[in-house]
Amino acid sequence: MAREKKKKVKPQLLKGFRDYPPSEQIAREQMIACVREVFELMGFLPLQTASLEYAEVLLGSHYTRDSLAELFGFVGPDDAEMALRYEFTLSLARYVAANPNLPLPFRRYQYGNVWRVDKPGPGRFREFMQFDIDIVGAENLLADAEIIAAMVTSFEHLGIKNFRVRYSTRKILNGLVKFANIEPDRGQDVMRVIDKLDKQGREAVVLELGPGRVDQSGDEIKGIGLESEQIRQLEAFLDLAQTKGEGSLEMADRLLGKIPASKEGIGELRQIQDYLGYMQVDPSKVEIDLTIVRGLGYYTGPVFETTLTDLPDFGSVFSGGRYDNLVDRFLGRSIPATGSSIGIDRLLAALIELKALKLRQSTSLVLVTVMDKDRLPDYLAMVQMLRNEGIPAEIYSGDTRNLTKQIKYGDRAGIPFAVIAGSDEFEAGKVTIKNLAAGRDKAMETTDREEWLKAEDIQETIAVDQMIAYLKDKLG
């Protein structure tokens, strides 16, 4: 008789969403704790905002149904149009606007998940964690410099060596657009294209400023159709921008010095550079780079971007800028603000790829095995004793009393030590402590089973009352 086959649910994950296995989640939480420590040391305050917002909070009042579909937006309960946040900045602007008594400047940090309907790729997800730091209510450039300093310090604190924070300002670019006789409303297009310089290279950028180009797969990329004279002037800027550092500022001054916006921008960058010097920020970690543009439309002044020098293709892992007009949406008047955001998950993916992170797969350091069910009170007392001494420990919580399986569990779970106690040990008032981590190495060089089983140097039988001292010594 044909039995109805049970329909199984596929254990599949939504595109661009992912699970973090324990080893990665442990590392992730350490990163968060580390960054938080730096930001609090600099006097930033934690703020948590809602994950879901009204669509118009995120998109402004003129959004369409189409733009709602570009993010995780939907019509929810009570017919409200809402969306999952795709960043924190707008929520921060809303919060500031809604709390007029907030003491300004407001120095706040926030971390949590954000959601974007992007095409997933390496280090790129649809749900990912960001860690933001912002100063709201300060127009002066010290705020920008502090943000950059926070960026550098937190990366240093994370133990990341090879990174560089590069910064520029939108004002120079705004002046450039005027200089090249490009209509102001096309400025955004120009910046979008120049922003690709890092990833696509000079040639592709120049083609895209003009007629367009064809990509590797043969797909056609539309250009923005500037005239060759305009492109020539933009190229003159790119030439000097690609010579980075102080030299490029002087050259920019010569080229664009007569344009007020650019002049102002050049002064801003010099000012920030000075502040960074006073704050003793490691000069090898920060660099003026006039090719930094940032895609987002709302930036009004300095912009920052951080890349890992060993993995430049991963893109930016910590970036932001000044956005003086964002609160205007809610308040009808501007409040200046500047800030930056770490892509925690992209950074984590990068560090794993670089093998710059030692991944721990267990929180337990000791596994207490269960050989004799009647001795359960003793085993539990041992576990408790270890925990009371601050040594993370677990009792074998599976269903077998087969020691082979228990040891195998400890090995595979990555627990470095196992405590073994059966009748032999109890009669002598002792316990056996096996070094699973050392045994793993030993196994590499031993092919004979007898020899392997007798490898006594990876375990020792000691008096019960010495267990704690012994383990503390071994664990360092």
Place this chain on the structure above:
RNA sequence: GCUGGGGUAGCUCAGAUGGUUAGAGCGCCUGACUGUGGAUCAGGAGGUCGGCGGUUCGACUCCGCCCCCCAGUACCA
């Protein structure tokens, strides 16, 4: 979104021009070893061949649509 490539066991893949019961390696489970991980040996579980429809006596194989994955690229408010 667009262009190109691809979906066969948990993973990596094989499966001539359609033909009975779809295979291998690794991994997993069990035992040899009931007090010790690895190695070895012996057994075992695991698949609606991405989905739906069509052609055919017969489809993993051919056709159509859809879904998903990979690469490039766009968009990134």
